[in-house]
Amino acid sequence: MKKWIIIIVIISASLLTGLSVYAYQTIREPLLHHYDQAENYVVGQSLLQTVMNVTYYHGTDAYYVFNGLDDDGEETLVWVSDDFDFQHVQRASDGITREEAIAIVQRDEEVSRIEATKLGFERGLPVYEITYFTNENRKGYYYVTFEDGTFMKRYLLRTD
CATH class of the missing domain: 3.10.450.40 (Nuclear Transport Factor 2; Chain: A,)
Structure with missing residues (x-):
C-alpha cells in the first residue's frame, strides 16, 4: 500500500x-x-x-x-x-547612470532596500523608475529624468 x-x-x-x-x-x-x-x-x-x-x-x-x-x-x-x-x-552618455539614479533616491528617501531600477518613458521624457522599500516596509516607486536626474513623481504603497 x-x-x-x-x-x-x-x-x-x-x-x-x-x-x-x-x-x-x-x-x-x-x-x-x-x-x-x-x-x-x-x-x-x-x-x-x-x-x-x-x-x-x-x-x-x-x-x-x-x-x-x-x-x-x-x-x-x-x-x-x-x-x-x-x-x-x-x-547613454547624455544621461545619468543607474548608480546616480539610485543615489538620488537614497539621498531623498529613507531606503532600506533597492528592488529594481529600469528605464522607462513618462510625460514625453526618458526616465529611471527605481523600485525600493522604505524603513517602514513600504514599497516605493521613484521617477527621475534620464537626462539630469530631476524628480518627476513618487508613489508609496503599503505592503501589509
Whole structure:
C-alpha cells in the first residue's frame, strides 16, 4: 500500500511540474515574440547596429527599451512604443547612470532596500523608475529624468 501511495505522489508531482513548465512557456511565448519583433524593428530602422539588452516598461504607456551600439560604436538607448509608432533615441552618455539614479533616491528617501531600477518613458521624457522599500516596509516607486536626474513623481504603497 505504501508503495502505491509513493508512486501516486511521484506521478502527481511530475505531472504538476510538467504542466507548470508548459503553462509558463505558453504565457511567455507571445512576449518573446514581441521582443523579437521590436528588436527586428530597431535593427531594421538602423536605430541600433547591435542590441545588447532589451527590457519592457509599462507605465502610462508601454515601451521596449533597448541598450546597444549605434553605427559609430557608441552605447545608445532606444525607447520604442508598444505599437512601434514612436521611438526616442539617446546616447547613454547624455544621461545619468543607474548608480546616480539610485543615489538620488537614497539621498531623498529613507531606503532600506533597492528592488529594481529600469528605464522607462513618462510625460514625453526618458526616465529611471527605481523600485525600493522604505524603513517602514513600504514599497516605493521613484521617477527621475534620464537626462539630469530631476524628480518627476513618487508613489508609496503599503505592503501589509
